[in-house]
Amino acid sequence: xxxxxxxxxxxxxxxxxxxxxxxxxxxxxxxxxxxxxxxxxxxxxxxxxxxxxxxxxxxxxxxxxxxxxxxxxxxxxxxxxxxxxxxxxxxxxxxxxxxxxxxxxxxxxxxxxxxxxxxxxxxxxxxxxxxxxxxxxxxxxxxxxxxxxxxxxxxxxxxxxxxxxxxxxxxxxxxxxxxxxxxxxxxxxxxxxxxx
Numbered sequence: 001x002x003x004x005x006x007x008x009x010x011x012x013x014x015x016x017x018x019x020x021x022x023x024x025x026x027x028x029x030x031x032x033x034x035x036x037x038x039x040x041x042x043x044x045x046x047x048x049x050x051x052x053x054x055x056x057x058x059x060x061x062x063x064x065x066x067x068x069x070x071x072x073x074x075x076x077x078x079x080x081x082x083x084x085x086x087x088x089x090x091x092x093x094x095x096x097x098x099x100x101x102x103x104x105x106x107x108x109x110x111x112x113x114x115x116x117x118x119x120x121x122x123x124x125x126x127x128x129x130x131x132x133x134x135x136x137x138x139x140x141x142x143x144x145x146x147x148x149x150x151x152x153x154x155x156x157x158x159x160x161x162x163x164x165x166x167x168x169x170x171x172x173x174x175x176x177x178x179x180x181x182x183x184x185x186x187x188x189x190x191x192x193x194x195x196x
Contacts, residue, residue: 001036008043027084032057042072051075064156090150148173
């Protein structure tokens with residue numbers, strides 16, 4: 001596994017780096033045998049340490065976990081435990097998906113934009129447009145709804161757009177404020193017009 005450990009304004013010592021490598025390899029190797037790419041970032045938020053883990057595991061599967069604690073070791077241990085729980089929950093689906101041969105033609109490519117949020121402290125201009133902070137292309141893969149939900153949960157994402165394997169149309173799933181997952185499946189039929 002190719003592992004990158006970074007500290008944002010925090011020094012990551014050799015002992016902590018070794019702890020991260022040992023624990024992460026132990027958790028991830030239960031589910032993936034191929035070479036993986038992992039990144040762990042340690043940062044400081046006020047009086048807490050924040051650990052953010054990202055693991056690229058196979059084609060299209062990105063695992064993310066994040067946790068905070070007063071000390072770096074407990075923050076990392078909590079984040080890796082959360083990652084292990086997600087992997088355990090989706091163990092069979094991940095193994096099936098990982099061994100399944102994927103067809104590159106099944107994915108579409110779409111542009112994704114990250115927009116700068118509004119600053120409520122300034123006056124609004126008449127023709128004010130948000131500033132584009134980042135622009136990238138992302139695949140829109142052909143998935144079943146359950147595969148999409150698995151990727152949303154494993155990647156700790158807020159929303160995911162995908163092509164529905166059953167009919168090929170674009171769908172979106174998203175995390176609702178109540179904790180449940182919403183699913184948007186646009187109807188193919190036109191809505192009936194009102195007589196008037």
